[in-house]
Amino acid sequence: MVQTYRQLRLDLGAALAGFLDHAEAHAESLRWFEEGLGLSRSWMAAHGGDLVPDEVRLQVSDWVRRRRTGEPWAYILGWCLFRERRFRVSPATLIPRPETELLVEAALDVGRRLRVDRCVDVGTGSGIIAASLALETDWQVSATDLSAGALAVARQNAAELGARLAFFEGNLLDAIPDPLGLVVANLPYVDPADEPGLQRELAFEPASALFAPDRGLALSTQLLERARARQAPACLLEIGADQGGELCRRALGAGWRKAMVHQDLAGHDRILVALGIPVLPGDP
Numbered sequence: 001m002v003q004t005y006r007q008l009r010l011d012l013g014a015a016l017a018g019f020l021d022h023a024e025a026h027a028e029s030l031r032w033f034e035e036g037l038g039l040s041r042s043w044m045a046a047h048g049g050d051l052v053p054d055e056v057r058l059q060v061s062d063w064v065r066r067r068r069t070g071e072p073w074a075y076i077l078g079w080c081l082f083r084e085r086r087f088r089v090s091p092a093t094l095i096p097r098p099e100t101e102l103l104v105e106a107a108l109d110v111g112r113r114l115r116v117d118r119c120v121d122v123g124t125g126s127g128i129i130a131a132s133l134a135l136e137t138d139w140q141v142s143a144t145d146l147s148a149g150a151l152a153v154a155r156q157n158a159a160e161l162g163a164r165l166a167f168f169e170g171n172l173l174d175a176i177p178d179p180l181g182l183v184v185a186n187l188p189y190v191d192p193a194d195e196p197g198l199q200r201e202l203a204f205e206p207a208s209a210l211f212a213p214d215r216g217l218a219l220s221t222q223l224l225e226r227a228r229a230r231q232a233p234a235c236l237l238e239i240g241a242d243q244g245g246e247l248c249r250r251a252l253g254a255g256w257r258k259a260m261v262h263q264d265l266a267g268h269d270r271i272l273v274a275l276g277i278p279v280l281p282g283d284p
């Protein structure tokens with residue numbers, strides 16, 4: 001079938017609107033052109049009337065077929081942007097979420113105030129947190145995960161981005177030598193009881209990257225306890241929307257001097273900061 005790029009984009013928007021809401025379908029069709037086909041809006045303005053080669057048309061219909069099953073666009077594409085850097089993702093890794101940028105911002109702030117010289121990213125997945133911190137500071141950064149598949153992707157991302165990281169495979173902090181430095185983690189925190197109501201896209205992500213026992217709190221609690229026992233100066237966690245109060249209590253129970261929660265732009269609990277030593281001179 002003879003088709004121009006402009007027509008292809010209209011047809012793509014209509015195909016996506018068959019299973020996404022209208023705004024999402026429009027936004028995704030633009031992303032597919034830019035990220036998937038590498039065709040910018042200015043290219044489209046100049047060449048929208050050009051004819052689409054068969055291989056491009058077939059490629060797009062294969063993407064639509066996969067996307068219709070619920071497969072996330074980032075897995076189809078094989079990469080995702082985080083802090084304006086391109087990170088590979090695979091079905092062994094979680095797809096980076098924009099809210100995790102808040103965790104990186106908080107870690108940069110707390111780490112600089114505490115003048116740390118090292119940190120560890122626990123549950124590194126594709127390596128977004130560890131690589132961002134390594135590229136934006138002069139800290140020695142370690143990255144650890146239980147999943148060998150995720151670590152392979154994180155290693156590749158670090159190599160491609162020029163981030164110097166030390167990698168360790170293991171449970172929580174088990175494989176990390178002392179001293180730990182700042183502990184940063186986006187561990188699984190979804191309550192398994194919530195699984196039936198979740199978006200179908202999440203079924204494509206590894207369950208071991210999403211769910212934790214004890215209403216989603218088990219791994220965050222264990223990490224707070226272990227990081228405190230090993231005298232980390234601070235532990236920063238990405239947390240679930242309603243987990244702040246309970247995790248603050250658990251952090252103080254584990255012996256942290258202070259625990260506070262930062263909320264995201266939607267007003268949900270998102271980052272827990274547990275401090276073992278004062279951040280500012282004179283802090284209580």
Ligand SMILES: C[S@@+](CC[C@H](N)C(=O)[O-])C[C@H]1O[C@@H](n2cnc3c(N)ncnc32)[C@H](O)[C@@H]1O
Nearest residue numbers: 094123124125145146147171172186187188209
């Ligand atoms: C929510 S994903 C976060 C991935 C990445 N840090 C990010 O923010 O996109 C959680 C990661 O923790 C890892 N994980 C789960 N349980 C773990 C454990 N007990 N010890 C270490 N890593 C674990 C998973 O394999 C997964 O890669």
